[in-house]
Amino acid sequence: MDSATKPAVLMVYFSYTHQTEKVMEAMAEVLRDRGCETTLARIEFTDPRYEKRFKQFPMPKPFLEVVAMIPAELRHRPAQIGIPDVVTEREYDFVFIGSPTWWLSTDIPIRSFLESDAATKVLNGKPFTGAVCCRRYWKHNLNTVRRMGTKRGGDFVDGIHFRYQGGQVRSLFSLLSFLGSGEYKERYHGVKIPPTNLQDYHLDEAREFASALGNRLVPASSSE
Ligand SMILES: Cc1cc2nc3c(=O)[nH]c(=O)nc-3n(C[C@H](O)[C@H](O)[C@H](O)COP(=O)(O)O)c2cc1C
Numbered sequence: 001m002d003s004a005t006k007p008a009v010l011m012v013y014f015s016y017t018h019q020t021e022k023v024m025e026a027m028a029e030v031l032r033d034r035g036c037e038t039t040l041a042r043i044e045f046t047d048p049r050y051e052k053r054f055k056q057f058p059m060p061k062p063f064l065e066v067v068a069m070i071p072a073e074l075r076h077r078p079a080q081i082g083i084p085d086v087v088t089e090r091e092y093d094f095v096f097i098g099s100p101t102w103w104l105s106t107d108i109p110i111r112s113f114l115e116s117d118a119a120t121k122v123l124n125g126k127p128f129t130g131a132v133c134c135r136r137y138w139k140h141n142l143n144t145v146r147r148m149g150t151k152r153g154g155d156f157v158d159g160i161h162f163r164y165q166g167g168q169v170r171s172l173f174s175l176l177s178f179l180g181s182g183e184y185k186e187r188y189h190g191v192k193i194p195p196t197n198l199q200d201y202h203l204d205e206a207r208e209f210a211s212a213l214g215n216r217l218v219p220a221s222s223s224e
Contacts, residue, residue, distance in 0.1 A: 006037040013042060020098040020133045034217070120153060126155065170192075
């Protein structure tokens, strides 16, 4: 297929600890192999109120810093973000939105993107999907992506989520341990914790999802 006939897929996402980025990259690779033209666009969180917190990793005080985002999440007001030029400088046939969960719902940067004129430009009249990375809570986030994207004129076609290991308490300990150290440890304050973040099986699921999407965007006869 030449580039004029290849379906153009925009993969727009926010990622602080690179998990969403990892799944978006894995899916982009599959879609490229399937004959799509993929463009990755990472939203920057430039709001002066929060920029410093999300510029540093690991977090010096992870519990306090995660808790400090509650009021902003509850306000549901758009924050200042940077949207890469590639998002609006051309038209795309399909849009993929990568959204980490923050406080049970869509993270502020992706929520802000979905409120933007750029989102209307890129989503209006186009099919789109969402990919959620989270410790445990994906449903409200994915529903919010669907609702907000639909409001911008998009046509939601499916979605996928990646949920990390562990129950309510231990998965939180694993997250706090990782956010505060940048390392994978076996214990947090003496309590045994499961591995956090994406595992290989999540990436396999992501590739399968992208492969099915690729089949839909590039029917077998046109990829030959
Ligand atoms: C500020 C903040 C709030 C979070 N709140 C939740 C939450 O309510 N539920 C959940 O399942 N995960 C929550 N998480 C975990 C993230 O969804 C998880 O770390 C994910 O990997 C982040 O994606 P990223 O690596 O692409 O930044 C939170 C993480 C942060 C930094």
